[in-house]
Amino acid sequence: MSELPAAISTQIDDWLAVYDAPDADAAYLLVDRHPADRVAFTQIEVGADGELATTDITFGQLADQSRRLATALAARGIGRGDTVGVLMGKRVELVVSLLAIARLGAIYIPLFTAFASPAIEMRLTGGAAKLVITEPSQVDKVKGIEGVDQLVAGPEFDALLADSSPLEESVAVGGDGTLVLLFTSGTTGNPKGVPVPVRALAAFHAYMQFGLDVSDDDVYWNAADPGWAYGLYYGVLGPMAAGQRNLLLHAGFSPATFVKVLGELGVSNLAAAPTVYRSLSNDPAITGFSLRRASSAGEPLTPDVVSWAVEALGCEVRDHYGQTEHGMFINNHWNDALREPVVPGSMGFAMPGFTCGIERGEIAIDTSASPLLWFTGYLDAPDKTAARFTGPDRTGWYLTADAGRREDDGRFYFTARDDDVIIMAGYRIGPFDVESVLITHPSVVDVAVVGRPDQLRGEVLEAFCVLAPGVVGDDALENELQVLVKEGFAAHAYPRTVHFVDELPKTPSGKIQRFKLRETTP
Template identity: 75%
Template sequence: MTQTAPTPADHASVTATIDAWLTTFGADDANAAELLVDRHDRAAVAFTTIEVDGDDLVTVDLTYGELADSSKRFATALAEAGIGRGDTVGVLMGKRAELVVALLAIARLGAVYIPLFTAFAPPAIEMRLTAGKARVVITEPSQAAKLDGVEGITTIVAGEQLDDLVATSAPIAESVAVGGDDALILLFTSGTTGAPKGVPVSVRALASFACYMHYGLDVAADDVFWNAADPGWAYGLYYGVLGPLSLGRRNLLLHAGFSPELTARIIRELGVTNFAAAPTVYRSLSKDQSFTGFTLRRASSAGEPLTPDVIEWAKSALNTEVRDHYGQTEHGMFINNHWHPDVAEPLVPGSMGKPMPGFAAGIVDGQIAIDVAQSPLMWFTGYLDAPDKTAARFTDDKKWYLTGDTGRMDENGRYFFTARDDDVIIMAGYRIGPFDVESVLITHPSVLDVAVVGRPDDLRGEVLEAFVVLTEGVSGTDDLEKELQQLVKTGFAAHAYPRTVHFVDALPKTPSGKIQRFILRTQK
């Protein structure tokens, strides 16, 4: 059974804008370095880097001119290391200027950038480098030791070594134009339900990223924009690095770990007006009673559905709504509660919105799906060396791409996420999405984070179990377990309460903040 949504508002200006992006980024002679940096005002600030030095925030503005000059010189150094068109280069760094310089230098050679998240352990890093056939890795001092056991890899370390290469290399004379269909990035899926799969990200994908920056996030020229996500995963890379560069906007790069206090300080001191982050960030901020009194123009979330309590909290703490957006590594964001006034609609809590201009969607046999023929911004064509896994995503006639996420659509064309297809819990014939139960449990003041999974049960097929991270100073007791069970009974459904509540220190998550429920299912 297929359910289709009405197409987004068809403003002539919206259609013309999308057509222009597709023409620019999808051209046969598209040059990624030219499009991302060289065509922009050299004096404009591309990124502001932030370091924490004791009690001080040290900020440095990085202009488009500085990015162009450094990346041209580093491209020469990489070419001398044997990197050329089609080669892959791993980048294992946090949010720092050298990461952007490396990405652009790789693009100038027509090579392919493999992002490596700094929280990865050596086996995860080696798997991606091996699958991507990378021979060179650019890293930073704190991460270099993770590469010691990887054979056949040349390592370039940020700091003195990278600086010397940039300083002593002549700028490359001409950047390679690979065209819109060739790969710019090779990013691996988060592995929520299995082994990570390689996703080649083409130059034409920049059209989709630009669209989300403009219509989804509504990043204006005078915004102080901060996408706090890490560029080691899709949301941070697509919309914290590539998206801002594609439109000539500025982003902040914080080279430090997350804390509510630091986040509040940066928003205040740097005057952030447009903020994007994972739900985990907003959830943590909402538990901090001192995080209030802000005035943001825009706030957006992606990665997991927002629970209603966070949306309500934001109205007073941030003086704006937090709008939930939905996407995948394979496509970027494509169903959103859009911010741009040309396509914005009133927010309905619990909904992830409507298809982004340039995409059309529907519900196919319970799954959220993309109408391929009606989605000119869709750029994903297949996984790296995995035709069987690719074919499983497309219907036989190639009309629909199946996301693997279950959901529903209301009479107004708004989408609601239910669960990953294999995360649905079937208990005594009832299909229960974990998000429904989690949305209730997270409202308890003692609950900082929560995940719900199904466990095998001889009588019911499956029963629900909850894994709960408590707020600081709270202990897990039998009484608290009963209180949480009763909360679900009264707040959602009597049959859907968790039969067991496990109190844990942390939940296993992917780099993008998605809960790895398959790990929880194996825990005792």
């Protein structure tokens, strides 16, 4: 790829001057500086008859409601440095809560609504949350979590907004101040907390412009869930930082509803997980759209889906690559100044603001030449942090733990994960979380979970269980174990197949050799 235009380097410097300033105020940067009458989000509800109902929410409305909620949260003892969990689907109250938390200099913990109570409790207690804001459909999951108060969207939430006066002045925590605490998927232990500072908004804004090429004329829709990085960074934070509207579909995924939104809302710039595109491609009736841009993140798309998209959606779908620790940083960029022909199998080029290479066989980021790099370490995990960097004090190369290669033309290719994380429908699932639930069953004495390739979801989970003496593995026990995971960890992360085996392959030191399980015949 040719040398970057000077205008792009200047733009990055300008963003850093704003988002990394010592007096950076997240609420001002996300909302208050934008015209009050500009639409920030369009909330979409699906009626019983399948019809869509839309409501526009302006930056001015978000500013007022978040100021009022901030006053109410302050009255509950929330202040600078405190952590607050938010367990909600794609609804306006989630955005209002995030902004109110930011106005107090507090820290937002996103929680995925498919998680069961134990996974939610782990994140709330791991992040030392004082409060969780949730919705009626999720409230049972947070009842009884010791030391964590609850606030529920609905009459209680609305009353707080109506009865509270707007907070006069937001707390400016500066570019290094933590805005979000997002937990990764665990592989060999509990998920790790990633503190996301205010200055990360510079990288998110850059991806909106360079990777996705969202323009003022676009109807932009990031369909990912805000409980995870791609949906939070580029469905909530990135659009607000850039002053762009996003759509919030408050409903579960179905191809029929998805297509209805594309058509009725006139979506022109779409960002979604590969599973969405694969699901749509299986329906021959989905055709005739004319999107300007379409982007995918989470795992590589297969060539058949890319070919389908050109005919059905009106443009190719471009793969992008990133991590919770950085956001997206290697892309098949859509921006006119950066766009290059897509080469099948390639994730593209390093995004401006990041210098990337291959170090120790892994895709890596040069910390000394990447001004948009914002990750400084995991919460309370110095050893795990040190393992990510080749030099002392978080210097040298940041190692992604994803194996890959870089060709002479600068394009990067993903080859394999060095860890055991499973990517299903764009969601990263650590086997340790699922194994920790399965091993609690009295019939299971040892267990390992791996990913198996799946045409629709990319990967699905399979469990290998060693049973207690005298226990017979049958369909009833398999179903029992699947339900255990759904209720003990997350509804989406249950093993589609449970194998009952005599023993697990292990190294002499006792480490499970999951690669051998993945090589077994389905």
